[in-house]
Amino acid sequence: MAMTGVxxxxxxxxRVMDLHEGVRHYRDVLGLEETGRDASGRVYLRGWDERDHHSIILRQADQAGMDFFGFKVDNEHSLDKLEADVRAFGLKTERIPAGDLLETGERVRFEIPSGHLIELYAQKTYTSHDRGDKNPASYSRKMDTGIAPMRFDHALLYGPNVGQVLDLFTNVLGFHLAEYVTLPDSDTKGALWLACSNKAHDIAFVIHPEPGKLHHVSFYMESIDRVFRAADIMAANDIKVDIGPTRHGITRGGTIYAWDPSGNRFETFSGGNTTYPDQPPIGWTWEGLGEGGGLDVAHRKMHETFLTVVT
Ligand code: M3P
Ligand code: FE
Structure with missing residues (x-):
């Protein structure tokens, strides 16, 4: 597959409400590697199979939630072109200077119709991982440190104007719609799973009256066994679990939803469908999401927290 653009x-x-507790959670319990701290106190982390400098940034704030979500694009030419296309779509864009985030080039930032800040950037320092790029070892101790996800995988965001978000991501940013849920007794799409790759999804949205909300940040586990191991580690560390371990019918990913100490939901996710842009999206009804096992295959029901608890 030729991957270009995003x-x-x-x-x-x-955003975490206590940086010390946040670091304890994401570094020591989840097991991400700390790769830096900047002058404003933000902490940078990544999973054991990631090769760019960082993927998770923690910022201490009064309120939990997400500040912004950034996608890497293939080069500066794509960055300029996508910036022009996003403007032509009708959104304002802003350039954040190189170096604002550690080891990261200039970012193009825009607020999408759901109220979230999305960024595109072409450059971040490549540092490989501790196994290296030449005859890499198959094992490193990092794979067993804490819950130990391979990488940051996706986020699910809640906000209004999901139809406009679909238009932007598919017609401007080059994503394909992998799966969707229609609202009760309607053809209107109320939830979207969108991919810029052939993963099950790279970002997802659910319609919600309040703009800019975070439902969860998801971390990719190598196998469903590792999701069960994550459940053991969550129990041992008193982490509050929302749903799981179970499987989502939507994406077919193995999952646990749980909460960080600030109340941000995070997910340990494994497997999931392979998707391609030529394939029509998989559709789910509202009943399919709940009783049809879209959300939770094992229990085949809607969980109230899925629709109500966001940060
Ligand atoms: C996901 C997710 C649902 C399926 C979700 C799949 C909520 O990875 O959590 O975004 O039905
Ligand atoms: Fe998810």
Whole structure:
């Protein structure tokens, strides 16, 4: 597959209400590697199979939630072109100077109709991982440190104007719609799973009256066994679990939803459908999401927290 334009989720900045507790959670319990701290006190982390400098940034704030979500694009030419296309779509864009985030080039930032700040950038320092790029070892101790996800995988965001978000992501940013849910007794799409790759999804949206909300940040586990191991580690560390371990019918990913100490939901996710842009999206009804097992295959029901608890 020739991948051009937007390549992958590159970073997300998460607000935590106590940085010390946040670092304890994301570094020591989840097991992400700390790769830096900047002058404003933000902490940079990544999973054991990531090769760019960082993917998760923690910022201490009074309120939990997400500041912004950044996608890496293939080069500066794509960055300029996508910036012009986003403006032509009718959104204002802003350039954040190189170096504002550690080891990261200039970013193009825009607020999408759901109220979230999305960024595109072409450059972030490549540092490989501790196994290296030449005859890499198959094992490193990092794979067993904490819950130990391979990488930051996706986020699910809640906000209004999901139809406009679909238009922007598919017609401007080059994503394909992998799966969707229609609202009760309606053909209107109320939830979207969108991919810029052939993963099950790279970003997802659910319609919600309040703009700019975070439902969860998701971390990719190598197998469903590792999702069960994550459940053990969550129990041992008193992490509050929302749903799971179970499987989502939507995406077919293995999952646990749980909460960080600030109340941000995070997910340990494994497997999931392979998607291609030529394939029609998979559709789910509202009943399919709940009783049809779209959200939770094992329990085949809607969980109230899925629709109501966001940060
Ligand atoms: C996901 C997710 C649902 C399926 C979700 C798949 C909520 O990875 O959590 O975004 O039905
Ligand atoms: Fe998810």
């Amino acid at each position: 390549l992958r989720p590159g970073h997300v900045q998460i």
